[in-house]
Amino acid sequence: MVRMSAMIEVRDLKKRYGDKQAVDGISFTVKKGEIFGILGPNGAGKTTTLEMMETLRPIDSGEVIIDGVNVAKDPQKIKYLIGVQPQSPAFQDKTRLTEVIEMFAAAYGEKVDPMEFLRDVDLEEKAKSYVEDLSGGQKQRLSITTALVHGPKVFFLDEPTTGLDPQARRHLWELIEKVRDKGISVIMTTHYMDEAEILCDRIAIMDNGKIIAIDTPKNLIKALLNRGFKKKQEVEQANLEDVFIDLTGKGLRDE
Amino acid sequence: MNKSLYTVATFVRINTKRYFRDRLAIFFTVIFPLIFLFVFGSLNSGSGNISFRVALLNQSNSTFANDFVKQAEDSGIFKINDEATTLDKAKDLMTKSQLDAAIVLPKDFGTVQPGQSVPSGQAEVIYTQNNAQSGTALSSVLESQFKAINAKLVTVQTPFTVKSEQLSQKSLSAFDYTFAGLLGFSIIGMGIFGPMNVFPELKKMGILRRLSTTPLKVWQYFLSTMIGQLIIGSVALAAMFAVAILVFHLKIVGNWLELAAFLGLGVVTILGIGLALGGWAQNERQAAPLSNIIVFPMMFLSGTFFPRYIMPEWLQNVSGFLPLTPIIDGIRLIATEGKHLWEIAPQLGLISIWLVVIYIIAFRVFRWE
Numbered sequence: 001m002v003r004m005s006a007m008i009e010v011r012d013l014k015k016r017y018g019d020k021q022a023v024d025g026i027s028f029t030v031k032k033g034e035i036f037g038i039l040g041p042n043g044a045g046k047t048t049t050l051e052m053m054e055t056l057r058p059i060d061s062g063e064v065i066i067d068g069v070n071v072a073k074d075p076q077k078i079k080y081l082i083g084v085q086p087q088s089p090a091f092q093d094k095t096r097l098t099e100v101i102e103m104f105a106a107a108y109g110e111k112v113d114p115m116e117f118l119r120d121v122d123l124e125e126k127a128k129s130y131v132e133d134l135s136g137g138q139k140q141r142l143s144i145t146t147a148l149v150h151g152p153k154v155f156f157l158d159e160p161t162t163g164l165d166p167q168a169r170r171h172l173w174e175l176i177e178k179v180r181d182k183g184i185s186v187i188m189t190t191h192y193m194d195e196a197e198i199l200c201d202r203i204a205i206m207d208n209g210k211i212i213a214i215d216t217p218k219n220l221i222k223a224l225l226n227r228g229f230k231k232k233q234e235v236e237q238a239n240l241e242d243v244f245i246d247l248t249g250k251g252l253r254d255e
Numbered sequence: 256m257n258k259s260l261y262t263v264a265t266f267v268r269i270n271t272k273r274y275f276r277d278r279l280a281i282f283f284t285v286i287f288p289l290i291f292l293f294v295f296g297s298l299n300s301g302s303g304n305i306s307f308r309v310a311l312l313n314q315s316n317s318t319f320a321n322d323f324v325k326q327a328e329d330s331g332i333f334k335i336n337d338e339a340t341t342l343d344k345a346k347d348l349m350t351k352s353q354l355d356a357a358i359v360l361p362k363d364f365g366t367v368q369p370g371q372s373v374p375s376g377q378a379e380v381i382y383t384q385n386n387a388q389s390g391t392a393l394s395s396v397l398e399s400q401f402k403a404i405n406a407k408l409v410t411v412q413t414p415f416t417v418k419s420e421q422l423s424q425k426s427l428s429a430f431d432y433t434f435a436g437l438l439g440f441s442i443i444g445m446g447i448f449g450p451m452n453v454f455p456e457l458k459k460m461g462i463l464r465r466l467s468t469t470p471l472k473v474w475q476y477f478l479s480t481m482i483g484q485l486i487i488g489s490v491a492l493a494a495m496f497a498v499a500i501l502v503f504h505l506k507i508v509g510n511w512l513e514l515a516a517f518l519g520l521g522v523v524t525i526l527g528i529g530l531a532l533g534g535w536a537q538n539e540r541q542a543a544p545l546s547n548i549i550v551f552p553m554m555f556l557s558g559t560f561f562p563r564y565i566m567p568e569w570l571q572n573v574s575g576f577l578p579l580t581p582i583i584d585g586i587r588l589i590a591t592e593g594k595h596l597w598e599i600a601p602q603l604g605l606i607s608i609w610l611v612v613i614y615i616i617a618f619r620v621f622r623w624e
Contacts, residue, residue: 054468076470084468090460094276099269106265107469109258150469 007032007154007185008053013062015048022048024209025062030154035176035186037200039193044206046189047087050156053187054084067153080108083152083184087159089143091131098127101146108150117145121175122252137168137252144175148184155179157188161195166244171252173199194241259475266479271486284449285491288441292495295433295560296503306332307393310339310348310357319365319374327358332396342381349382355389356382358397373408427591432562434499435587438518439579440559441495443550445488446525447532450480451546454533458624467623477530477617481523488522489515508593517589517596521582524606527613528578534621553579578609 008030015023023045030036038046051057053064055075064071071078091100101114118124121141126134134142140160147155157176161169176199180186190196196203197217204214213220274280311333313324327333336354339345345357357380364376378397382390405411457463466476499505507514528549536542554560556574563571563580574580581602588594588602596603 056464056468079468079470082468084465086461086465088461089465090462092270092273092457092462094273095269099272102265103269104469106262107466107471109262109470111261 006030007067008187009063009065010049010053011063011065013049013052013064014060015045015052015057016060021209023052026204026206026209026211027062028204028211028214030185030187032153032185033180033183034201035180035188035199037196037203038187038189038206039191039196039203040189040206045209046206047158049206050158050187050189054082054156055079080150081153083147083150083155085140085143085147085155085157085160087162089139091139091142093130093132095131096128097123097131097134097142100131100142101149104146105149110150112149117149118142120148120178121145122171135168137164137171140164140168140172141175144172144179148179152184154185154187157186159189159191161190161192165253166241167248167250167252169195170245170250259472262471263475263479263482266475267482267486270479271483274483274487284441284445284487285494288437288444288491288495289498291440292434292437292498293502295437296430296499306334307355307389307396308334308336308353309393310345310354311335311360312340312342312345312357313360313364314362315360315364315366315376317365317374317376320360320376323360323365345381346383349386352385355386356380356393358393427587429562430499430503430505431587431591432558433560434495434503434505435583435590436557436559436562438492438495438586439521439557439583440554441491442488442518442522442525442582443554443559443579445484445491446522446527447529447546447550449484450526450529450533451536451542452533452539455536455539455542458537458622461624464624473618473621480530481526484526485519485522488518492518505591507590509589509591510593510595513596514586514589517585517599520603520606520610521586524578524582524610524613527610527617531613531617531620534617537622537624553577556580558583576605578606578613581605 006029010029011027012025013023013027014021014025026045026049028036038049040046048057052059053066053071055071055078059072066078067081069077069081095103097118098114101112101117105112105114115124115127118127121144123138123141123145126138131139131142144157144160160176161172164172173195176186176188180201188200200217202214202216203220204211205220206212215223311324311327313320328335336345336348339348339354339357342357342359345354348354349357359379359381361376361379364378365374366376367374378401380390380394380397382393454463496505496507500507532542532546532549536545556566556570557563557577557579558574559579563574566574585599585602585606588599589596
């Protein structure tokens with residue numbers, strides 16, 4: 001019954017670079033329409049795990065099954081099932097936003113209405129601009145919509161909000177939630193705990209190539225408290241980010 | 256339309272538009288070769304009509320001498336140097352190879368000597384060892400001019416004469432060789448330096464890596480680059496033909512369609528080298544040295560800037576096998592010698608072999624990141 005709703009199954013996945021066991025036998029499943037976060041310090045193996053799932057790196061051992069298709073055995077078929085948002089999205093310059101979308105759709109052999117996809121991420125006013133005139137947040141949004149042109153079932157994001165201002169981050173969270181609400185499984189890595197707590201339905205915490213905890217953010221916090229953990233400082237009812245958003249508003253800035 | 260080809264067509268359409276928005280790219284592919292064409296074209300067209308750079312030192316006051324100087328100035332055969340007013344100055348310029356010779360008209364030149372009815376005199380032609388050729392040529396030019404003058408002054412009989420006849424058959428000019436070579440240079444510039452600069456940059460930005468997560472295949476990417484290159488190439492090469500024909504009076508005697516097909520084959524073949532180098536290199540540092548090793552020998556040995564016939568025979572034999580050589584030779588054979596495609600089978604054969612070898616390598620070594 002659990003297997004029915006699993007979109008992704010990762011079993012005993014391993015990857016070694018020279019002496020270093022970058023990914024050391026991890027297993028997890030991701031359900032249809034959930035946001036699954038992979039957290040961990042730098043070098044924990046998050047990106048390598050993602051890259052193996054995205055067909056970008058050969059798998060040493062273990063397997064990844066996405067929607068019933070084995071990644072190692074049929075990578076070409078997997079490419080139609082997944083959308084990938086790289087860590088720092090870049091596009092060839094002198095290209096209009098509409099053209100970027102047309103090209104990505106064409107890579108899947110499809111013809112789409114670019115305006116529809118730009119509207120999804122609030123970029124319709126920029127349709128005729130060149131990509132080099134976009135702000136960091138706008139580039140992230142364009143990148144998200146290009147990753148969805150072919151209607152994938154799984155969407156990978158690698159540290160999507162790094163370097164964005166609080167308004168742009170919040171806006172991106174809403175977009176990611178919208179993607180999930182369409183029934184797409186979202187897998188993302190992040191260094192921001194607040195982001196993981198607010199956005200992710202479930203998270204896996206990785207260290208030294210292994211998954212050391214996997215659950216919903218709420219359950220993970222509850223488990224910690226049950227172990228008798230106490231914060232040194234008294235918990236405030238608001239934090240500095242709440243002050244910042246209260247003063248500057250939630251409105252998106254792009255200039 | 257077939258889905259795979261729709262992918263290729265879309266990439267071609269958008270990337271070609273992008274190219275024409277990029278002024279720097281247009282400069283390097285279209286304008287830059289034209290500059291070379293102007294430089295080499297004017298160097299070569301000068302050698303067509305012989306002119307001597309001379310110092311004309313007239314020490315005589317006679318009307319005959321003055322008329323002679325005036326005629327010499329107007330004739331166009333002599334380029335008279337105004338700086339050299341004394342023999343010493345002329346000698347100095349000759350040793351610096353800035354002058355071919357000095358013509359001295361002595362004091363009594365053109366005066367009527369006692370006991371004679373017509374003016375007479377002896378002009379001196381002075382030249383250095385290095386300029387012996389132009390010195391003797393100049394002497395015979397002067398001699399024949401004097402002969403014509405003598406004939407007017409004194410009636411003489413000429414029992415033996417020489418009549419020369421020019422064949423109507425046109426021989427190749429230096430410019431014909433240069434032009435084919437410069438087309439080769441332009442093809443190298445587009446085909447090799449283009450992808451070699453662009454691909455590593457796209458890899459650095461992660462753009463190719465992002466594309467590799469889509470079902471896009473290498474052959475689709477190569478084919479779209481190839482078609483784009485043919486479009487841009489036809490613009491660049493057409494501009495060169497236009498300048499060569501309008502400014503340097505190049506005469507194309509061959510069939511234009513065959514020429515265009517052959518140029519297309521050449522562009523695609525050389526592009527393969529760029530695709531292999533740029534596709535293999537992960538960054539600019541890897542690309543630069545390898546491209547220099549491959550491009551520079553080809554540029555100098557295949558006859559881009561100077562014709563191969565001036566090389567020693569062994570070098571001609573070796574350089575004959577470089578991929579660019581049959582392309583440049585073929586262009587010249589079709590364009591200026593009017594050969595048909597079936598008459599240049601050796602060139603076509605060699606290019607085809609290179610085409611296969613180059614593209615096998617290009618597909619093997621390509622990396623998305």
